[in-house]
Amino acid sequence: MSHATDSATDTFVAHRNLLFTVAYEMLGSAADAEDVLQESWLRWIKVDAEHVRDQRAYLVRITTRQSLNRLRTMKRRKEAYVGPWLPDPLLTAPDVAEDVELAESVSMGLMIVLETLAPTERAVFVLREVFDISYDEIAAAIGKSPGAVHQIARRARQHVDARRPRQVVSQSETRAALGAFQRAVETRDLQGLLDVLAPDVVLVGDGGGVKQAALRPISGAEKVVRMFFGGLAKVEGTLTGKPTMVNGNPALLVRLDGEIDGIMAIRVEDARITGLYYVRNPQKLTRLESETPLTLR
Incomplete structure (x- = not known):
């Protein structure tokens, strides 16, 4: 029994970064993703792994089911949330930024678009479009037929494509726009x-x-500018901004008198900023001290 548990632990740890990435992209919350991993682990150690043909796929299936359950309960929390709800920003390592597909999939801009999908649509989109998982595997994970999954995937893709940036913007272009904004x-x-x-x-x-x-x-450049300069005039203390990498993309870590005030992420199209996302909720700023490893594999 001990040997089986050790083996299950080794397998789970080997795929942990992948499972966290799946859960985070489905939920947009690091804390909830960690809870999902704990729930998935408790189910995994009860499985007779010797009879599991593809352990990676099985773990993704468990994580997907737990994420879907959590996503449905999160809906009530978000409805009662004060003001707009933004995903948790994650401090990420350079290798995340170097993986163009991964960086785009966890970017604040795309994560916000995913918030507009229904839970099942989001699960199917993430598994199919981001992790390239087969329709059959997705069907097994969410309890629907492959044909139904194909239709959901098509609908979700159309929804996301209508709202996501028309083209992937390079890191250097995003960094340049962010630098101009900061100056x-x-x-x-x-x-x-x-x-x-x-x-x-x-x-x-x-x-x-x-x-x-x-x-x-x-909305609108003039209103945003008035908001910024009006807000800055009321700040008591010293605000500083430091470039960092959040969710695989350039962002600004903002401090007030040396203490973290928030993260400013941006969306860029045609060299200009089309979206500014400022996360100030302290409960969402817990992943900025150490890098969170993410992977699509």
Whole structure:
């Protein structure tokens, strides 16, 4: 029994980063993803692994089912959430940014689009489009026929394609836009900020009712600029921004008098910022001290 448990542990640990990535992309919450992994582990050690043909696929199946259960319960929490809900930002290693597919799949912009999908649609999209899992395996994971999964995948893909950026933006282009944004804010350069923002830019802040943030997204470059400069005028203390890598993409770690205030992530199209996402809720800033390993394999 002990030998079987040790073997199960080794297998689970070998695939842990993959399972966390699956759960995180389905949930957008690091804490909930960790809970899902714990629940998946408890189910995995009860399985007779010797009779499991593909242990990796079986573990992904367990994790998917637990994520779907958690996603449905999270819906009630999000409905009661104060203001917009943004995914947890994760400090990531350079290798995540180097994997273009992985960096795009966990980017704040795409994660926000995934929030608009129904739970089953999100599960199917993540498993099929991100992890390239077969329709048969997905069907086994979510309890539907392969034909039904194919239809759900098509519908989810159309929904996401209509809302995601038209093309993948390079890290250097994102970094350049972020640098221009930071310089304009720090120097109070009104025109410089307008130049780097797209006319239809959207600012989304997540304070969770704990930290002050706009209760609704703010649309339009002029409104966003007024929001920024008006807010900066009211800040008591010293704000600083440091470039970092969050969810595989360039972002700004913002500190107030040396303490973490939040993470600013951006979405860039045609060299201009179309989305600004500022996470201030302290409960969502727990993954910024050490890197979270993510993988598609």
